Amino acid sequence: MDLRPTHLISMPAIASEPSPLPSLERIDRHLAHQKIATPFIIIDLNIVRERYRALHQLFPHAAIFYAVKANPDAAVVRALAELGASFDLASDGEIRRCLGLDIAPSRLSFGNTIKRETDIAHAHRNGIDLFAFDSVGELEKIASAAPGARVFCRILVGARDAEWPLTRKFGCTPAMAVDLLLRARELGLQPTGVSFHVGSQQTNPAQWIAPIASAARIFRVCARHNVNLSLLNLGGGLPAHYRAAVPPLAAYAETIEQALVRSFGHARPEIVIEPGRYLVGDAGLLRAQVLLVARKSRRASRRWVYLDAGRYNGLPETFGERIHYRIRASVHGGPTEPAILAGPTCDSTDILYQRAGYELPLDLRIGHTVDFMSAGAYTASYASVGFNGFAPVQMHCF
Numbered sequence: 001m002d003l004r005p006t007h008l009i010s011m012p013a014i015a016s017e018p019s020p021l022p023s024l025e026r027i028d029r030h031l032a033h034q035k036i037a038t039p040f041i042i043i044d045l046n047i048v049r050e051r052y053r054a055l056h057q058l059f060p061h062a063a064i065f066y067a068v069k070a071n072p073d074a075a076v077v078r079a080l081a082e083l084g085a086s087f088d089l090a091s092d093g094e095i096r097r098c099l100g101l102d103i104a105p106s107r108l109s110f111g112n113t114i115k116r117e118t119d120i121a122h123a124h125r126n127g128i129d130l131f132a133f134d135s136v137g138e139l140e141k142i143a144s145a146a147p148g149a150r151v152f153c154r155i156l157v158g159a160r161d162a163e164w165p166l167t168r169k170f171g172c173t174p175a176m177a178v179d180l181l182l183r184a185r186e187l188g189l190q191p192t193g194v195s196f197h198v199g200s201q202q203t204n205p206a207q208w209i210a211p212i213a214s215a216a217r218i219f220r221v222c223a224r225h226n227v228n229l230s231l232l233n234l235g236g237g238l239p240a241h242y243r244a245a246v247p248p249l250a251a252y253a254e255t256i257e258q259a260l261v262r263s264f265g266h267a268r269p270e271i272v273i274e275p276g277r278y279l280v281g282d283a284g285l286l287r288a289q290v291l292l293v294a295r296k297s298r299r300a301s302r303r304w305v306y307l308d309a310g311r312y313n314g315l316p317e318t319f320g321e322r323i324h325y326r327i328r329a330s331v332h333g334g335p336t337e338p339a340i341l342a343g344p345t346c347d348s349t350d351i352l353y354q355r356a357g358y359e360l361p362l363d364l365r366i367g368h369t370v371d372f373m374s375a376g377a378y379t380a381s382y383a384s385v386g387f388n389g390f391a392p393v394q395m396h397c398f
Contacts, residue, residue, distance in 0.1 A: 022047050024373070027285050030398050038289040038369065039309035041380050043071070043397040045079045047283035048376075052083050055238075055275060058253040062271040065109055067236050068094045070276030070377040071284075075397035077101055080279070088274045089128075092119040099126055111195075111233075111274065113138055113154055113170055121145035132195060132233075134172045139180055143187035151184050152193040152231055153177040155218070157211040162199020162237065163322050171196065174214050178221050185227055193231030193269060194218050200277055201323065202237035203246050205255035212256070216263035233272040240281025240374045243324040249278075277377040284376020286314055286325075286393065290368045291344055302338050305360055307370060310343010310350045312384040314393035315372065318352040325372040331361050341370075345388040 027044055036042075055064060065088040066080050072094060077087070078101055086107040089095050098108055105127030110120065113134040120131065124146035131146060133139045134154040142151055155177050159165035172180065177194060184191040194215040198207040212232070219229045234256065239246040260268060288309035295303055309315055317323035336359040343350035360370070380395040 022050075022282050024285065031287075034396075036287075036394075036396060038287055039307070039314055039393045041284050041286045041314065041375060041393055041395045043073065043076065043280070043284045043376050043395060045075060045283070045397055048076060048079055048280055049083060051279045051282065052080055052085060054249060055273075055278065056084075058249055059271075059273060062234075062273050065111070065272055065274045066279055067111075067274050067276030068098070069381060071280040071379075071395075072097060072381050073395055073397060074101060076280060077103075081107075088276075089123075092116070092122060095119070095123050095126070095128065105129070109272075115141065117141045117145045124149060130192070133180065133184075134170060134177075136180060136183060139184055139187060139189070143184075143189055147188055148190065150190040150192040152195050152233055153180050153184075153191075153218075154195045154197070154233075155211070155214060157196045157198060157214070158207070159197075159199030159202075161202060161204035161207055163201035163203065163239075163242075164317065165199045166197050167199070174218055177218050178225075181218070181222050181227055181229070182225055191222070191227050191229065193229045193233060195233030195235060195272075197235035197274075198237045200237060201239045201242075203239060203244070205247055205252045207237075208234065208252075208256050209259045212259040213263045219264075219267075219269065230269050231272060232269045233274065236274045236276050236278075238273075238275050238278035240277045240377060241326075242374055243326055281377035282374045284374065284379065286372040286375035286379055288314075288370050288372070290364060290366055290370065292366060293364060302340055303360075304342060305339045305364065305370070306342050306344060307352075308344050309372075309393055310345055310352060312343065312345055312347070312350060312387040313390045314375075314379050314383050315343070315352055316382045317378050321353055321356050324353075324356055325375060327358065327373070328371050329361050329364055330369040330371075331363055331365075333361075335362050336360060337362050339364075344390060347388065 065086045067088045069090045081103050087098050088109050088111040090112040108128045109130040110123050111132045113132050130150050131142050154171045155174050156171035159167045181191040196211040222229050288307040292306040293303050339360040340354050341352040380393050383392040
C-alpha cells in the first residue's frame, strides 16, 4: 500500500461536487424497462463513481479506503477499484471477495478490531499487512498470526450529532492506546498509527476536531518513547442525504484540514479516510410493495401501511427511527395523511416509523409501491437471512 504524506486542501465547493440530491431520472428510466419482484434495491453505479471523484478532489492526497460493509456487492467494489480505491474490510468474507476480484492486498486493510486469529493468519498469508486493534488481546492475536505486520490503534471518541453512533463497542482510551502501541513494538509488530470513528451519518464536521487533537497527543507521547507513528485514520462518518439537510462535503474537508494544521502543523501524518455511506448511500433506491393498509379502530387517526420490506429485510437502520429515508409512493398528487409504516414479519419490533411524521397519500392501496431513496448503504448487506422465511432483499446494479 502506497500511502503518501497527506496535505488536505482547504477549498470552496467545486463545480464537480455532486448535487446533494442526485436525480432519480436514470433509475426511473432503468426501472421503466424492468420487471423486478419487490422488495429490491437498485444501485446506479454512476452515482457511486461521481461520489468517489468528488471525495478524491476534496481530499486529493488521502488514501480512500471504502468500507465494504456498507455495500459489498461485487459490482460496487469493482467500480471503486477501477477508480483507484482501497478497501476497509471487516471479515474474512470481505477479504475473499476483494481478493477474488483481483484487488492487490496492498490496497486492503483489516479494520475490524475483533477478528478470528485464523482470519488474521489467512489475511497475512495473502499479503494483507495492515490491521486494526484496540486491546492487548487483539494485539497478541495479530502478533501470533501476522508477525511483523503494521498495526494501528482505534481510540474511543464521542459520536454526538451522528444519526448512527458507534460508541462504546470499539476503541480504547488515548492513554491505553499509548500503552498498546508501545506493546506492539515489544511484540515485534510495526506500530503505525491511530484511528477513530465519529459515528455514521455524522452531521457535524466539527466532531473531527477533538479526535484529531487527541491523536496528535498520542503521536507526540509515542515519539518520546522512540515509536514514530506515521498514519492517522479519520474513519468514516461522511453522510448520505436523507430527510434532514447535511453540510456539503467541502465543509468536512475544510474543517478537517484546519484541525490537522492546528494539531500536527508541518508534521502531518499519512491520512486515511474510510467512507462507506457517503459513497454508496445516495446511489440506491429500495422499492417495496404495499401488502396491507389498515386502521386499528373506527376512530383511528392514522393508518398502518405494511410493506414487503422491513427492519429484517432491507431497512434495519430504521431501528429507533434513527435514519429517516426520503420516501415516495407510486400514487401521488392527492391529499395525504400521517401513517405508521411497518414491515411484513410476525414480529412486533418490525415497525419502521411511528413518530417520524411520515405522510402517505390517502388513495394508497394494496399493490402500490413505496420507494426509499438514498438506500444504497446498510440495506441488503445488513438484512437478516430468512427471518420468518422472508428472503433477504435483492440488489441490482446498473
